[in-house]
Amino acid sequence: MADVAMEGTVPTELTVLAHRLLIAAQSASAGEIQQLVDAGAPAWYQDEPLGWSCLHYAAERREPSILEMLLQGGAIWNALDKWGRTAGEICLSLGDQEGWQIIRNEGIRSEMLHHALAGPSSPQSDSSTNIKLRAEDKTSAGDNLTFLKSQLTWDIGEDGKERVLDADGNGVMMGWEEPLMSEHVRLMTSDHPNAQPGAEGMTIMNVGFGLGIVDRLFQTALSPSHPRPANHTIIEAHPQVLQYIRDKGVDKLPGVRILEGRWQDYLLDPEKIGEILECTPGGMGYDAIFVDTFAEGYEDLKAFFEVLPDILEPEHGIFSFWNGLGATNATIYAVSSSLAELHLEDVGLDTTWHDVLIPESLREQVWKGVRRRYWELPGYRLPIAKMKLM
Numbered sequence: 054m055a056d057v058a059m060e061g062t063v064p065t066e067l068t069v070l071a072h073r074l075l076i077a078a079q080s081a082s083a084g085e086i087q088q089l090v091d092a093g094a095p096a097w098y099q100d101e102p103l104g105w106s107c108l109h110y111a112a113e114r115r116e117p118s119i120l121e122m123l124l125q126g127g128a129i130w131n132a133l134d135k136w137g138r139t140a141g142e143i144c145l146s147l148g149d150q151e152g153w154q155i156i157r158n159e160g161i162r163s164e165m166l167h168h169a170l171a172g173p174s175s176p177q178s179d180s181s182t183n184i185k186l187r188a189e190d191k192t193s194a195g196d197n198l199t200f201l202k203s204q205l206t207w208d209i210g211e212d213g214k215e216r217v218l219d220a221d222g223n224g225v226m227m228g229w230e231e232p233l234m235s236e237h238v239r240l241m242t243s244d245h246p247n248a249q250p251g252a253e254g255m256t257i258m259n260v261g262f263g264l265g266i267v268d269r270l271f272q273t274a275l276s277p278s279h280p281r282p283a284n285h286t287i288i289e290a291h292p293q294v295l296q297y298i299r300d301k302g303v304d305k306l307p308g309v310r311i312l313e314g315r316w317q318d319y320l321l322d323p324e325k326i327g328e329i330l331e332c333t334p335g336g337m338g339y340d341a342i343f344v345d346t347f348a349e350g351y352e353d354l355k356a357f358f359e360v361l362p363d364i365l366e367p368e369h370g371i372f373s374f375w376n377g378l379g380a381t382n383a384t385i386y387a388v389s390s391s392l393a394e395l396h397l398e399d400v401g402l403d404t405t406w407h408d409v410l411i412p413e414s415l416r417e418q419v420w421k422g423v424r425r426r427y428w429e430l431p432g433y434r435l436p437i438a439k440m441k442l443m
């Protein structure tokens with residue numbers, strides 16, 4: 054959540070100015086608002102009853118120039134109200150596309166600037182991320198190392214589909230995601246030259262096994278006339294999931310290799326990368342790489358992006374990732390997706406997006422009995438990235 058200063062935590066004179074700005078944002082002229090900002094009114098302030106900032110109030114006016122003025126005056130693009138909505142959601146609910154774009158663009162600009170100033174990603178620390186794309190907690194869903202030590206449970210949800218929950222009852226992997234995983238696999242394999250009938254089969258790296266849905270699909274999605282993967286490397290870190298892999302015999306499938314441990318243990322070590330690539334033709338990299346971990350934030354994903362030029366086959370290699378960060382909020386999801394696209398571009402990859410609808414009926418049903426919802430949007434933005442052609 055964005056920095057929030059509720060009543061009582063700022064000095065009185067600032068509080069007065071803050072309240073005047075909140076009121077002005079609703080109906081005053083641009084000149085009056087600018088005067089208050091120039092006088093030092095804190096545009097980041099959020100009120101007590103609603104958690105609304107001046108940007109939320111201004112969003113109701115549908116006057117894009119006022120939003121721009123407030124953002125320049127220090128309003129926080131991703132301040133969340135008590136219902137978890139940014140001012141962008143207020144714009145969206147009123148059909149104000151122009152206002153929404155101003156807030157989204159400010160999000161992209163401020164996140165890019167933040168990352169540029171922070172330098173290369175450090176997956177050990179989330180300090181260089183501005184968007185709070187994951188919970189700032191040390192519970193299982195918010196911290197990767199805590200998650201990897203936590204006890205997991207496999208069961209069947211009320212939708213009749215298998216799921217894995219962590220010790221806090223959060224959904225680690227839910228069977229309803231299968232149609233999305235299927236679309237990832239289809240887009241990653243169907244046109245690849247090594248997946249065509251008579252070809253030698255693709256080399257695939259999947260990071261994060263979960264229920265093994267995506268791995269099963271990589272093995273079986275294409276018709277029998279197509280070759281099975283020539284090599285299928287799975288990196289998985291949770292001991293119980295590794296046991297599940299052995300119980301199911303996945304490690305015995307032809308061409309499958311399980312790397313036990315965190316992806317960071319393997320891919321951030323240049324010597325290990327060399328060994329891992331030995332199974333790919335000429336050591337040139339994987340034909341398809343997919344990442345879907347748990348309890349990791351944007352910094353971790355960005356750190357993964359930075360390794361891609363070393364591990365993705367440069368000519369036809371396809372990278373995709375589970376695009377779930379920030380998915381509880383439309384504006385933050387849009388900024389997070391754009392940020393990923395720009396950071397992939399920085400490391401030499403072009404991204405195309407495929408919009409996949411998730412039916413309301415499916416979304417409602419699957420959440421019964423699960424504590425933390427992590428999906429709140431009607432649509433999923435599926436990324437497919439390839440190395441840019443020189």
Ligand SMILES: C[S@@+](CC[C@H](N)C(=O)[O-])C[C@H]1O[C@@H](n2cnc3c(N)ncnc32)[C@H](O)[C@@H]1O
Binds near residue numbers: 225265266
């Ligand atoms: C959401 S599930 C993956 C679901 C999978 N795509 C499927 O189709 O079933 C995430 C998996 O990533 C694993 N994981 C979490 N952090 C990891 C890390 N740093 N390195 C490797 N695996 C990790 C978890 O143990 C879990 O099995």
